[in-house]
Amino acid sequence: MRVVVIGGGFGGMAAIKTIYKAFPADDKSAMPEIILIDKHDHSTMLPSLPDIAGMRIEPEFAIGKYSETAPNGVKIIKACVEMVDFQTKSVVTEKETYVYDYLVFASGSVANFYNNTPEFIVKCHKLDTLEDALKLKDGFTTEISNFDTVNVVISGGGFTGLELATNLYHRAKYAKKKVNIYMIELCDRILPMLGEKRSKYVTNKMKALGIEFLTSESVVSFEERKVTLKSGKIIDNTFFCWCSGVKMGLKAIGSHTVKDEKLSTKERTMYLRRAVNFAYMQGKIAGKNILASLKVKEYKPYKMVDLGWVIPLYTTSIGEAFGKKIQGRKGIAMHYIICGVKNYSFKNLYNYCKFAIIFMFTKE
Numbered sequence: 001m002r003v004v005v006i007g008g009g010f011g012g013m014a015a016i017k018t019i020y021k022a023f024p025a026d027d028k029s030a031m032p033e034i035i036l037i038d039k040h041d042h043s044t045m046l047p048s049l050p051d052i053a054g055m056r057i058e059p060e061f062a063i064g065k066y067s068e069t070a071p072n073g074v075k076i077i078k079a080c081v082e083m084v085d086f087q088t089k090s091v092v093t094e095k096e097t098y099v100y101d102y103l104v105f106a107s108g109s110v111a112n113f114y115n116n117t118p119e120f121i122v123k124c125h126k127l128d129t130l131e132d133a134l135k136l137k138d139g140f141t142t143e144i145s146n147f148d149t150v151n152v153v154i155s156g157g158g159f160t161g162l163e164l165a166t167n168l169y170h171r172a173k174y175a176k177k178k179v180n181i182y183m184i185e186l187c188d189r190i191l192p193m194l195g196e197k198r199s200k201y202v203t204n205k206m207k208a209l210g211i212e213f214l215t216s217e218s219v220v221s222f223e224e225r226k227v228t229l230k231s232g233k234i235i236d237n238t239f240f241c242w243c244s245g246v247k248m249g250l251k252a253i254g255s256h257t258v259k260d261e262k263l264s265t266k267e268r269t270m271y272l273r274r275a276v277n278f279a280y281m282q283g284k285i286a287g288k289n290i291l292a293s294l295k296v297k298e299y300k301p302y303k304m305v306d307l308g309w310v311i312p313l314y315t316t317s318i319g320e321a322f323g324k325k326i327q328g329r330k331g332i333a334m335h336y337i338i339c340g341v342k343n344y345s346f347k348n349l350y351n352y353c354k355f356a357i358i359f360m361f362t363k364e
């Protein structure tokens with residue numbers, strides 16, 4: 001019996017650990033073979049990517065190497081999955097094909113560029129992976145060393161765009177450079193998923209830094225450092241970042257049916273924001289469902305539990321925990337402590353607790 005797990009992020013690793021723990025420590029002979037396939041040799045604390053681009057957090061504190069985090073006996077394959085075929089139950093990588101009995105599809109998300117051309121995409125900075133964050137960080141270092149006035153354009157006024165904006169703003173400020181940040185948002189306000197009052201709170205905080213919001217707008221082209229918007233407005237000599245939404249990265253062919261309460265891919269009436277907690281809980285339930293099908297455990301329906309969320313915005317934050325609204329400095333501490341707890345080692349947890357204290361008292 002073979003379980004193939006694509007992606008060792010929060011979801012994939014939770015599934016692996018759930019299966020592993022269900023078998024006695026001194027006898028794993030009945031446990032299915034588990035193969036983890038990931039294009040990286042580590043998982044990444046993705047919520048820290050804006051801080052890595054902003055040079056607040058060192059990349060080594062935001063990763064967990066599979067050789068250290070995966071349970072003993074799990075076969076780790078570093079390869080990029082190119083295709084999944086549900087019909088033949090196979091996972092195709094650039095090197096080899098793996099046939100599975102059970103598949104955990106946990107490859108996360110990638111930036112959604114909608115109908116933009118490959119030429120456009122290749123020119124944009126984005127924040128999908130650690131490599132993207134490092135490229136953005138280095139690109140911005142060059143930008144602030146080449147120009148006295150830095151023009152940053154960020155497409156997308158959601159969580160990621162705002163976190164990135166505050167990080168780049170402070171980097172430019174510490175380098176004593178003048179910075180103009182333009183946030184381009186398709187809706188008529190930023191953070192459209194929040195109520196109007198809370199969206200306004202963030203807008204005012206950001207405006208106080210000089211960040212300009214261009215709402216009901218979109219980017220139509222980015223050529224030779226020049227961004228052109230739908231309205232015809234042109235922003236020249238820019239450092240351009242794309243944070244306009246995500247989609248599933250990996251596609252599958254064939255069809256499969258699973259009942260909804262067991263985590264189906266069938267249409268949902270509600271969208272969940274992407275979050276570490278959901279990925280973790282869904283991975284865990286996928287592991288439990290595999291155990292149930294192996295008759296090791298009972299089937300468990302998936303129940304969405306939303307404990308809350310926080311967006312750290314350098315010296316302030318906005319969020320909700322256990323139904324209670326949070327904003328300001330205390331949300332900052334909460335964000336980094338939670339990231340520490342979900343991080344991959346005690347060393348990382350220790351460092352994130354330090355960040356929680358330092359960042360809570362960072363001056364404007």
Ligand SMILES: Cc1cc2nc3c(=O)[nH]c(=O)nc-3n(C[C@H](O)[C@H](O)[C@H](O)COP(=O)(O)OP(=O)(O)OC[C@H]3O[C@@H](n4cnc5c(N)ncnc54)[C@H](O)[C@@H]3O)c2cc1C
Nearest residue numbers: 007009010011038039046047080081107108274275276279
């Ligand atoms: C910039 C940013 C900020 C965020 N901030 C927050 C936050 O503050 N709070 C919060 O709760 N959530 C936040 N999120 C969302 C959260 O990080 C994700 O919801 C969570 O990481 C999803 O976990 P996952 O296991 O599904 O996928 P991931 O953590 O993305 O893991 C997927 C794994 O699959 C691998 N993979 C992908 N494609 C392939 C392939 N073709 N072949 C092989 N391997 C592949 C990748 O290498 C990766 O290791 C943020 C995300 C981003 C990008």
